[in-house]
Amino acid sequence: MSGDMILFFILASLSVIFSLLVIFPRNVVHSAMALAATLFFVAVLFLTLDAPMLAILQVLVYAGAIMILFLFVIMLLNPAALEGRRIAWWTLGSLAAVALLLELVSLFFYRPSPSGQPPVAAAFGGPETLAQSLFTDFALPFEIASVLLLVAIIGAVALAKREG
Amino acid sequence: MTHPFFPVLVLFFFAGSVVLALLLIAQMVGPKRPNPVKDEPFESGNPPKGDARIRFPVKFYLVAMLFLIFDLEGVFLYPWAVLFRRLGIFGLVEMGIFLTVVVVGFVYAWKKGALDWE
Amino acid sequence: MIIDLGIIAAKVFLVLFMVLNLAGLLGWIERKGSALIQDRIGANRASVLGFAGLGLVNTLLADPIKFLTKEDFIPPQGDRLLHTLAPCLALFPALVTFAVIPFGDVLVVGERQINLQVANLNIGILYIFGMASLSVYGIVVGAWASNNKFSLLGGVRGAAQMISYEIAMGLSVIGVIMAYGTLELQQIARAQGELFWGWLPAWGFFLQPVAFLLFFTAAVAETKRTPFDLPEGESELVAGYHVEYSGGKFLMFFVGEFAEIVTAAGLITTLFFGGWQLPYLMRDGFHFPWGGALLLPHLAVVVLQVGAFTIKVLFFCWLQILLRWSLPRFRYDQLMRLGWKMMLPVALVNVVVTAVWIVLRQQLSVKP
Numbered sequence: 001m002s003g004d005m006i007l008f009f010i011l012a013s014l015s016v017i018f019s020l021l022v023i024f025p026r027n028v029v030h031s032a033m034a035l036a037a038t039l040f041f042v043a044v045l046f047l048t049l050d051a052p053m054l055a056i057l058q059v060l061v062y063a064g065a066i067m068i069l070f071l072f073v074i075m076l077l078n079p080a081a082l083e084g085r086r087i088a089w090w091t092l093g094s095l096a097a098v099a100l101l102l103e104l105v106s107l108f109f110y111r112p113s114p115s116g117q118p119p120v121a122a123a124f125g126g127p128e129t130l131a132q133s134l135f136t137d138f139a140l141p142f143e144i145a146s147v148l149l150l151v152a153i154i155g156a157v158a159l160a161k162r163e164g
Numbered sequence: 165m166t167h168p169f170f171p172v173l174v175l176f177f178f179a180g181s182v183v184l185a186l187l188l189i190a191q192m193v194g195p196k197r198p199n200p201v202k203d204e205p206f207e208s209g210n211p212p213k214g215d216a217r218i219r220f221p222v223k224f225y226l227v228a229m230l231f232l233i234f235d236l237e238g239v240f241l242y243p244w245a246v247l248f249r250r251l252g253i254f255g256l257v258e259m260g261i262f263l264t265v266v267v268v269g270f271v272y273a274w275k276k277g278a279l280d281w282e
Numbered sequence: 283m284i285i286d287l288g289i290i291a292a293k294v295f296l297v298l299f300m301v302l303n304l305a306g307l308l309g310w311i312e313r314k315g316s317a318l319i320q321d322r323i324g325a326n327r328a329s330v331l332g333f334a335g336l337g338l339v340n341t342l343l344a345d346p347i348k349f350l351t352k353e354d355f356i357p358p359q360g361d362r363l364l365h366t367l368a369p370c371l372a373l374f375p376a377l378v379t380f381a382v383i384p385f386g387d388v389l390v391v392g393e394r395q396i397n398l399q400v401a402n403l404n405i406g407i408l409y410i411f412g413m414a415s416l417s418v419y420g421i422v423v424g425a426w427a428s429n430n431k432f433s434l435l436g437g438v439r440g441a442a443q444m445i446s447y448e449i450a451m452g453l454s455v456i457g458v459i460m461a462y463g464t465l466e467l468q469q470i471a472r473a474q475g476e477l478f479w480g481w482l483p484a485w486g487f488f489l490q491p492v493a494f495l496l497f498f499t500a501a502v503a504e505t506k507r508t509p510f511d512l513p514e515g516e517s518e519l520v521a522g523y524h525v526e527y528s529g530g531k532f533l534m535f536f537v538g539e540f541a542e543i544v545t546a547a548g549l550i551t552t553l554f555f556g557g558w559q560l561p562y563l564m565r566d567g568f569h570f571p572w573g574g575a576l577l578l579p580h581l582a583v584v585v586l587q588v589g590a591f592t593i594k595v596l597f598f599c600w601l602q603i604l605l606r607w608s609l610p611r612f613r614y615d616q617l618m619r620l621g622w623k624m625m626l627p628v629a630l631v632n633v634v635v636t637a638v639w640i641v642l643r644q645q646l647s648v649k650p
Binding site: 027029030033036052053056057059060063064065067068071072075126127 | 361363364367403404405408409411412413415416418419422423426427434438441445465
């Protein structure tokens with residue numbers, strides 16, 4: 001087994017372990033921290049795939065911003081108050097889990113031919129390459145992303161300022 | 165070994181060791197003498213009152229949400245800034261449209277008082 | 283290969299050693315400096331065989347020993363695990379951020395070229411922001427795990443402040459990235475060795491003065507020190523998010539704060555003040571704009587460069603400490619207004635103006 005594979009298995013098992021730690025603890029803050037750790041290890045996995053830009057944005061946006069928002073919401077709500085209603089979420093959650101499982105199983109049967117992909121260039125995944133494709137080939141999706149951000153701002157303001 | 169991030173891994177390892185060492189030394193060397201008064205939450209000498217996990221104004225949520233949005237905006241700006249000289253006028257117009265849309269949202273939040281903190 | 287590994291380890295040790303020692307030294311500067319400002323004597327209690335060394339023995343030797351031998355208090359109603367994890371989350375990012383900051387140019391030993399930087403990443407600046415964004419966890423988690431109202435209030439305040447200023451900080455460097463066209467800090471430092479009109483060094487400060495002001499302010503706010511010390515404002519919150527911390531864990535928060543100051547100073551130096559560049563010092567010695575040159579051996583040039591970097595970093599550390607003891611604390615609404623309603627719009631305008639300026643110059647094809 002090559003060094004890359006060993007590294008992959010270490011990182012993959014770490015992310016799996018921490019994602020299990022997201023669902024098992026009763027304490028929501030523990031779950032949130034485990035989720036942050038999972039996101040961090042996934043970022044390191046991106047690094048091993050020669051995508052440093054993606055990796056660091058994963059840390060910056062997911063671990064550094066989205067998880068902070070999660071923690072804020074947990075603290076705002078005081079998690080002890082959430083204990084009561086679990087049954088409804090259990091059913092919903094189980095349904096989602098079954099759907100995900102089906103998707104994963106179908107992935108086992110999907111085998112892309114390894115010979116089809118040419119090896120990646122040295123600068124692959126760096127800021128320049130990413131910018132090159134984002135701002136030329138994907139200019140329209142990029143502009144649409146701004147509308148998404150606008151909607152998010154309006155939504156957040158409307159939610160928080162409803163009382164007037 | 166030749167991976168550009170390898171030295172970062174080494175630094176992570178040694179910085180982690182420093183952190184763990186400090187933690188362990190503090191755990192082992194320090195005394196452990198709990199008493200009922202010491203164990204109380206510290207509220208400047210008054211007896212603690214109520215639950216410590218107080219609930220917070222929704223404003224903090226708003227700040228976190230706006231932070232997330234503008235952080236994402238920044239994330240789009242970094243690669244753009246790197247490639248800016250090659251993109252030229254096209255890049256300027258492209259980012260101009262993007263920024264205008266986001267700034268509309270910013271002005272909306274401002275006018276709605278979402279950025280006020282009274 | 284062993285030698286390569288040794289070089290990496292040596293650079294890592296050097297950086298960790300420098301950050302930790304500077305953190306300790308800053309503790310001394312802070313205590314003696316504040317005493318000087320407030321007309322007190324300051325730390326002078328400890329001495330070894332009658333040698334007090336202007337309080338150095340006190341702050342560098344006695345303080346850490348004291349911290350580590352005190353009781354490590356864990357609030358019984360709090361969360362043991364998270365209470366222990368929080369100081370680690372505060373200290374660790376502060377220690378690893380320095381990895382991408384270059385402290386010198388290339389050192390040539392025989393056939394080997396050693397880049398004086400722990401890791402030369404093509405995402406340099408983003409690595410720093412990524413790690414800095416993780417340091418928010420330290421205070422939020424610590425505050426929550428402490429089971430104390432003041433802690434929690436301080437932690438949530440601190441997190442809201444840090445994320446607000448993170449945006450202004452991130453947007454302020456966009457102008458610098460545009461000016462140099464790269465995220466690599468070593469390249470940015472190299473580009474600042476050029477001269478405008480043959481005499482003015484092309485330092486980021488001269489290209490982007492507004493960005494410097496925004497970045498410096500945001501960096502001070504990120505370290506959560508006066509005038510931005512609302513998360514730990516002792517007159518209202520006892521000590522904020524670390525009320526329930528003592529001994530070694532408090533030391534970790536404390537060292538983390540000083541390590542953040544050092545990193546902020548390093549980043550300011552690299553982005554805006556030429557990094558390791560000394561004006562008119564080229565690879566082979568000084569070339570003065572008024573004519574004349576002073577050729578120096580390679581080793582002397584490298585030593586001068588590392589020395590220049592160190593002195594600049596020390597200057598900005600000192601400036602931050604001076605600020606902390608000179609300015610009064612903001613009110614929370616003022617803090618939020620400064621971050622969101624002043625710094626964020628100004629940073630955006632700075633980006634737009636820089637972009638238009640660069641494109642105009644390109645179109646008129648003036649040599650930049």
